Structure formats: C-alpha cells, structure tokens
Amino acid sequence: MDKNQIIARLNWFYTLELNQVDLYITQSKKVADQYTRKVLERSAQIEEQHALNISAKLKELGAKPTLLGDVLGPLTGKIGGHVIPLVGLKNMLKANVMLEQKAMADYKKFISSLKGEKGLVDLLWTHLIDEDLHASWFESKAKELEMEPQ
Ligand SMILES: [Fe+2]
Numbered sequence: 375m376d377k378n379q380i381i382a383r384l385n386w387f388y389t390l391e392l393n394q395v396d397l398y399i400t401q402s403k404k405v406a407d408q409y410t411r412k413v414l415e416r417s418a419q420i421e422e423q424h425a426l427n428i429s430a431k432l433k434e435l436g437a438k439p440t441l442l443g444d445v446l447g448p449l450t451g452k453i454g455g456h457v458i459p460l461v462g463l464k465n466m467l468k469a470n471v472m473l474e475q476k477a478m479a480d481y482k483k484f485i486s487s488l489k490g491e492k493g494l495v496d497l498l499w500t501h502l503i504d505e506d507l508h509a510s511w512f513e514s515k516a517k518e519l520e521m522e523p524q
Pocket residue numbers: 391394420421424477501504505
C-alpha cells in the first residue's frame with residue numbers, strides 16, 4: 375500500500391469510528407437497562423479514542439482527518455438508536471455484534487495489506503482487539519436475553 379492508499383483507508387476507519395461513537399451514544403440514551411447503558415457509554419469512549427488515534431496517525435502522515443459521511447448505514451441498515459423500541463434490545467445487540475465483526479474483518483484486512491509500518495500495525499491491532507471485546511460482550515448479553523422467558 376502506498377501512502378495515499380493508507381491515508382484513504384485511515385480516513386475510512388476514522389469515519390467508521392466516529393459513526394460508532396454516535397451510534398453507541400444514541401443507543402445508550404434509549405436503553406433502560408443500567409448496565410447495558412454503561413457498557414454503551416464506555417464503548418463510545420473507546421471508539422472515540424480509536425478515532426483520536428487514527429486522527430493522530432493521519433496528521434503524522436501530513437494528512438487532514440476527513441469524514442467520509444455515513445459508512446454505517448450501508449453495513450447495518452437501520453440500527454440507529456431511534457429504532458431500538460421497534461427492534462428490541464436483543465436485536466440491537468445482535469446488530470452491534472455484526473458491526474463490530476465487520477470492523478474486525480476490515481482491521482485484519484488492513485493489517486495484512488501493510489508491509490513494515492510497525493507503529494501503525496501495532497495501533498491497528500489494539501483497535502482490533504478492542505472491537506473483539508465489544509463484540510464478545512454484546513454477543514453474551516444478547517444470548518442472556520435469549521434465555522430469558524419473554
Ligand atoms: Fe473502534
């Protein structure tokens with residue numbers, strides 16, 4: 375990957391991370407369960423840190439962090455916070471799992487397309503593992519809700 379391709383990719387992840395911040399904050403305001411609300415708030419903070427890390431990398435490369443618009447919509451359809459009352463908490467969590475898994479797949483692809491770039495690769499790994507931890511929590515909570523009598 376040349377420098378311009380890396381910058382384009384970083385801007386895509388920058389947008390993804392900030393879209394996730396918005397999504398999790400919106401969801402946290404709609405969720406009645408306190409623990410889930412706290413997890414969403416904390417997840418939003420972590421995604422925000424990811425966006426800041428990527429923004430710092432872009433600046434290091436002499437590029438300006440640029441928002442590319444809504445990159446979540448095409449991936450997830452309507453899982454914005456406003457539809458939680460319609461889809462229910464369990465389905466919202468399942469949609470979040472899909473989203474985190476998509477982010478993980480894209481981070482993995484990005485990592486394997488880089489040669490050298492050790493600092494960047496190390497950073498992308500930390501994001502990848504954070505997304506994995508988010509996905510695991512969302513998934514186990516969704517499973518717990520599945521076991522509960524409706
Ligand atoms: Fe993230």
